[in-house]
Amino acid sequence: MKWKQAIKDFALYSQLERGLSLHTIKAYKGDLQKLEKWLEENQMNDLPVSISQDNLRTYVYELAKTVQARSQARAISSLKAFFEYLILERYREDQPMALIEAPKTGRKLPDTLSTTEIDLLINSIDRSTPEGERNRAMLETLYACGLRVSELITLKISDLFFNEGFLKVTGKGDKQRFVPIGTYTIEIIELYKNEVRIHVPVKPNHSDTLFLNRRGAGLTRAMIFHVTKQQAVKAGIKKSISPHTFRHSFATHLLENGADLRSIQMMLGHESITTTEIYMHVDRAHLSKVMQKHHPRA
Structure with missing residues (x-):
């Protein structure tokens, strides 16, 4: 072969x-x-x-x-x-890579935005245009639900279970999970859906796709990255951010406010708890700052 x-x-x-x-x-x-x-x-x-x-x-x-x-x-x-x-598949009997080890890379702590920075970024969106309302709904959903960009662009209207307070998300390997969504974000999505999306001439294959471009087709990963970078510059945020930064911020803010790691794992759709544990390092840094600021022996 x-x-x-x-x-x-x-x-x-x-x-x-x-x-x-x-x-x-x-x-x-x-x-x-x-x-x-x-x-x-x-x-x-x-x-x-x-x-x-x-x-x-x-x-x-x-x-x-x-x-x-x-x-x-x-x-x-x-x-x-x-x-x-x-x-x-029985093409080989041996594993020739068995004794070849990968280099130690360390685990880079994910970049995060503070709640103030997130508000600043989202509030800098020009809502006078249909794209602005859509972009606001997209970024709010990324942060409020901790979605991957691939999960955001495949989100369907039929995945919205707003009465129950959940989204159905299709993640890696087509594995599905239910993620809680708050009333604030629900209202923003409903506003986009009922006042913007309803006026878009939808392509036949995208009748159930939630977030659409102006031609009625689904968005690409590149478009989400562009919107994120553009708004960060407009808001004066100097950090290098991507759509994934909202997901990191989602997990970090939950942990900082007392959420347990197992629940965060389920919401993020991580198969292993060890993947989620990287946020413990972020949280320890936060706790250290709290102690330095507030403890009399710090």
């Missing part, structure tokens, strides 16, 4: 059998295609079923010279997953 076919089959397996997101699959394919290109450039004829641990170790060593530790760690993870697939 040649590399192109093996990569194609692995991508299909990752999507259909493992339910991975298209973003993750794209990263997998990119990492494997880099290995294939490196083999070609070095005139190596190794196939996926026969490539040796020594050649893979050499590749990882060369890769480390050109990319940061985090990218190297991801590439190693992609290669390990690929060869696990080959073992599962």
Whole structure:
């Protein structure tokens, strides 16, 4: 089996059998295609079923010279997953990546906005235009519900259970969860839905899509990033932020105000509590500031 076919089959397996997101699959394919290109450039004829641990170790060593530790760690993870697939499909019996360890990357604390900064950013939106009302509803939803940008753009009108106070969210691997939503955000979404969206000429395939562009189609990730960056500049916020910053802020503010980690995990849709535990580091920093400010022995 040649590399192109093996990569194609692995991508299909990752999507259909493992339910991975298209973003993750794209990263997998990119990492494997880099290995294939490196083999070609070095005139190596190794196939996926026969490539040796020594050649893979050499590749990882060369890769480390050109990319940061985090990218190297991801590439190693992609290669390990690929060869696990080959073992599962009985193309190989060994795991050639077994003894190749990823570099220590550390865990970068997520950037967050204060509640004041969030209010400043959202209040800077020009609500005199239909796009302004839509953007306000989008950013409020990102922060109020802690959504990923991919979850926001796939949100449907039929996912709104406002009488019960919940959204139905489709996350990674098409896994669904119910996330609480407050009355303030409900009112903002209803305003957008009833006074802005109702006047948009909706494309046939987007009749149930909540957030639409002016042509009646769904929004892209790039459009959400653009809106976020644009409003941050307009509000005079110097931090480098993205739509994901609202999700980080959502979790951090919940934790700072006494929410338990397990509930935050469920709302964020994290499979493992260890993913959510990164917010404990943010919270410890907050608690340290509180102690320094208020304790007589600080």
